[in-house]
Amino acid sequence: MDYPRLGFVPTMGAFHEGHLSLMKKAKAECGFCAVSLFVNPLQFAPTEDLAKYPRQHEQDFEMARSVGVDLMFVPDHAELTQNIQTNVIVSGVSDLYEGQRRPGHFEGVATIVAKLFGIVQPDIALFGLKDLQQCAVIRQMVADLNMPLRLIFEETVREESGLAMSSRNQYFTPEQKSEAAELFRSLTKAARTLSTLNPGSNDAVRITLDETTDSLRSKGFGVEYLDAVDPKTMHPATHIEQDSRLVVAAKFRTVRLIDNIPVFDKP
Amino acid sequence: MDYPRLGFVPTMGAFHEGHLSLMKKAKAECGFCAVSLFVNPLQFAPTEDLAKYPRQHEQDFEMARSVGVDLMFVPDHAELTQNIQTNVIVSGVSDLYEGQRRPGHFEGVATIVAKLFGIVQPDIALFGLKDLQQCAVIRQMVADLNMPLRLIFEETVREESGLAMSSRNQYFTPEQKSEAAELFRSLTKAARTLSTLNPGSNDAVRITLDETTDSLRSKGFGVEYLDAVDPKTMHPATHIEQDSRLVVAAKFRTVRLIDNIPVFDKP
Numbered sequence: 001m002d003y004p005r006l007g008f009v010p011t012m013g014a015f016h017e018g019h020l021s022l023m024k025k026a027k028a029e030c031g032f033c034a035v036s037l038f039v040n041p042l043q044f045a046p047t048e049d050l051a052k053y054p055r056q057h058e059q060d061f062e063m064a065r066s067v068g069v070d071l072m073f074v075p076d077h078a079e080l081t082q083n084i085q086t087n088v089i090v091s092g093v094s095d096l097y098e099g100q101r102r103p104g105h106f107e108g109v110a111t112i113v114a115k116l117f118g119i120v121q122p123d124i125a126l127f128g129l130k131d132l133q134q135c136a137v138i139r140q141m142v143a144d145l146n147m148p149l150r151l152i153f154e155e156t157v158r159e160e161s162g163l164a165m166s167s168r169n170q171y172f173t174p175e176q177k178s179e180a181a182e183l184f185r186s187l188t189k190a191a192r193t194l195s196t197l198n199p200g201s202n203d204a205v206r207i208t209l210d211e212t213t214d215s216l217r218s219k220g221f222g223v224e225y226l227d228a229v230d231p232k233t234m235h236p237a238t239h240i241e242q243d244s245r246l247v248v249a250a251k252f253r254t255v256r257l258i259d260n261i262p263v264f265d266k267p
Numbered sequence: 268m269d270y271p272r273l274g275f276v277p278t279m280g281a282f283h284e285g286h287l288s289l290m291k292k293a294k295a296e297c298g299f300c301a302v303s304l305f306v307n308p309l310q311f312a313p314t315e316d317l318a319k320y321p322r323q324h325e326q327d328f329e330m331a332r333s334v335g336v337d338l339m340f341v342p343d344h345a346e347l348t349q350n351i352q353t354n355v356i357v358s359g360v361s362d363l364y365e366g367q368r369r370p371g372h373f374e375g376v377a378t379i380v381a382k383l384f385g386i387v388q389p390d391i392a393l394f395g396l397k398d399l400q401q402c403a404v405i406r407q408m409v410a411d412l413n414m415p416l417r418l419i420f421e422e423t424v425r426e427e428s429g430l431a432m433s434s435r436n437q438y439f440t441p442e443q444k445s446e447a448a449e450l451f452r453s454l455t456k457a458a459r460t461l462s463t464l465n466p467g468s469n470d471a472v473r474i475t476l477d478e479t480t481d482s483l484r485s486k487g488f489g490v491e492y493l494d495a496v497d498p499k500t501m502h503p504a505t506h507i508e509q510d511s512r513l514v515v516a517a518k519f520r521t522v523r524l525i526d527n528i529p530v531f532d533k534p
Contacts (some may be wrong), residue, residue: 085359086411092352110353111412112432118413144353145378146385 004030004150008122010113011170012168013037014054016155017062022126023067025154029124035064036073036116041081042108054170073120078114088114090144093136093173093234097225097247098258106137113138114145122149130156130164132247132260156259158184164259171255180252185261186216187246191263194228194240206241222251228263271297275389277380280316280329281303281321281434285424289393290334292421296391300393302331303340303383308348309375321437334455340387347382355381357411359401364492364514365525373404380405381412389416396421396480397431399514399527403501423526425451438522446487447519450526453483454513458530461495461507472507495530 007026011019019035026033037060057074064072087107093099094106098212117125135153142151157165161181169177173230190212197204205228215227226248228237237244240263247260274293278286293300304327304398311317324341331339336451354374360366360374384392402420409418424432426444429451436444457479460521472495480493495504504511509529514527 084411086408087356087358088353088412089356115411115413118415121415141353144351144382145355146382148385148388205524210298 004123005032005234006030006120006122006124007033008116008120008125009033009035010116011037011062012039012053012129012167014056014170015060016165016167018128018130018165018172020063020067021157021184022128022154023064023069025152026111026124026126027068028060029152032070033068033107033150034071034118034120034122035069036075037075038077038080038112038116040112041077042112043105045102047105048102049168054167061068073116074169078111084111088141089144090097090137090141093140093232094133096125096234096236097227097229097249098133099137099234101170101224101249106134109134110137110141114141114147117147117149120260124150124152126152126154128156129153130259132208132229132231132245133234136231139232144238156261164257166257168255168257172253176253180255180257183216183221183250183252183257184250186212187248187259187261189225191246191261194244194246194263195265196239216248216250220252224249224251224256226250229260272299273297273387273388273389273391275383275387275392276298276302277383277392277394278302278304279306279320279434280327281323281437282327283424283432283436285395285397285432287330288424289395289421289532290331290336292419293391293393294335296419299337300335301387301389303342303387304334305340305342305344305347305379305383307375307379310342310372311371311375311380312371315369316435321434322456340383347379351378354378355408355412357404357408360407360499361400363501363503364494364496364516365400366404366501366514368491373401374399377404377408381408381414384414384416391417391419393419393421395423396420397433397526398496399496399512400501402463403498404496406499423528424477428453429522433524435522439520443520447522447524449486450483450488450515450517450524451517451528453479454515454526454528456471457493458513458528461511461513461530462532464507470504483515483517487519489517491516491523493517496527 007030039053088110090110091105099106148153162184163181170248193208209226213223216223228244229247230237231245244263245260249258274297276289276293306320353379356374357377366373428448430448457475460475476493480490481491495511496514497504498512511530512527516525
């Protein structure tokens with residue numbers, strides 16, 4: 001590939017430090033940073049929060065400008081989705097976890113991201129690891145369809161409390177936000193335990209995951225799943241490996257949270 | 268788009284004049300002509316002729332060279348299809364006709380063509396109108412996924428007899444080939460009748476199509492479908508329009524033939 005000139009960050013807006021870190025990385029890697037802002041209707045189920053998903057374009061533009069973004073692409077819904085007959089379906093990697101609980105979600109993500117890549121033609125595209133399975137789906141799509149670009153995935157940016165930055169945190173009161181940070185603390189504790197286990201001891205892994213789930217439930221988290229996964233295949237890790245990650249989805253109050261962390265600290 | 272530099276003709280090999288006309292057109296439009304030769308397993312059903320599909324690489328290379336092709340890309344099967352988890356599905360345009368009779372066919376076509384576009388990154392890609400529905404599927408995919416290239420579709424090249432050139436004609440004896448040309452003669456006659464009808468008269472269209480079907484059946488053609496279609500949507504033409512085409516699929520002896528022609532002569 002040529003020297004990377006165009007870095008691209010696809011977003012749904014409602015920017016926080018996580019988005020800004022991707023934009024800064026794009027500027028560091030490339031001469032030009034383009035950001036798309038598109039609340040993708042295809043990736044929301046009818047029961048989900050498409051209508052109330054936060055929209056704050058002026059503030060987003062200001063934040064993007066402050067980190068040197070060169071171009072904001074804000075297509076309207078009809079422009080990208082009207083009369084579309086094509087779907088990009090990535091199986092395997094999207095079978096479990098979010099894919100299982102949000103039917104059609106990753107199909108919507110993959111299709112719109114493929115469109116955005118076609119329009120923007122970036123040399124590099126950047127995504128946040130907060131949406132770990134989304135990263136895996138896009139990695140698989142790009143590899144499978146031989147899309148001519150490089151992917152960069154960046155670690156999740158967190159609040160002081162450890163709570164993963166998310167546009168949906170806006171749905172919380174400050175107090176709820178601080179309570180929600182228990183999710184990260186529990187993940188971190190479980191990861192520490194898992195990282196000390198004998199790699200072959202699958203029962204011990206299961207016990208740690210179950211105990212963490214029970215503990216979270218007792219603290220008001222409606223845990224949907226908590227598992228150790230291979231982040232490339234997004235299937236359960238048969239053994240804990242150097243790149244294994246803990247993934248969790250849990251409802252806290254009215255908000256559905258997802259998060260994930262590496263089992264082992266990065267060297 | 269920049270001045271087109273790279274013209275691309277995706278093929279399954281077994282070249283005839285139809286392929287060569289696409290390559291010549293690519294050379295006329297672009298400085299460089301790349302041709303892929305890949306007998307795509309994804310577009311054959313288990314019951315179809317994948318194994319016996321004609322393979323004659325040396326002769327193909329010779330023919331391509333003779334019309335100035337600059338590059339032949341001959342990936343092996345594993346290289347393009349192993350471990351692939353992504354499918355490109357184009358609905359609507361692929362619902363009827365070939366799509367209905369060959370489940371998974373257009374999914375296989377679209378997925379591999381998307382891959383080839385990703386690998387080759389052409390400015391222009393060229394396809395023959397003999398596979399009319401394939402052209403429609405690819406047109407829809409390229410539009411829907413905003414693929415950065417231009418498509419050119421070229422009219423079918425025919426034998427002296429009118430029989431559409433096809434790699435599968437190799438399955439015929441010379442005598443059968445001459446008999447098979449009746450398909451084109453019948454299409455032409457039906458088109459002439461349709462082109463003289465009052466556009467509103469749908470019953471008359473239906474009668475002409477039915478008569479043509481009956482006549483072909485009496486001559487040994489196992490007609491699967493014969494219809495007047497909108498070539499963009501690949502749904503039945505509700506009225507005969509300037510761009511309507513007649514499409515047919517029919518088994519003759521052991522060979523399944525498809526063909527199509529415009530209802531009106533081009534002005």
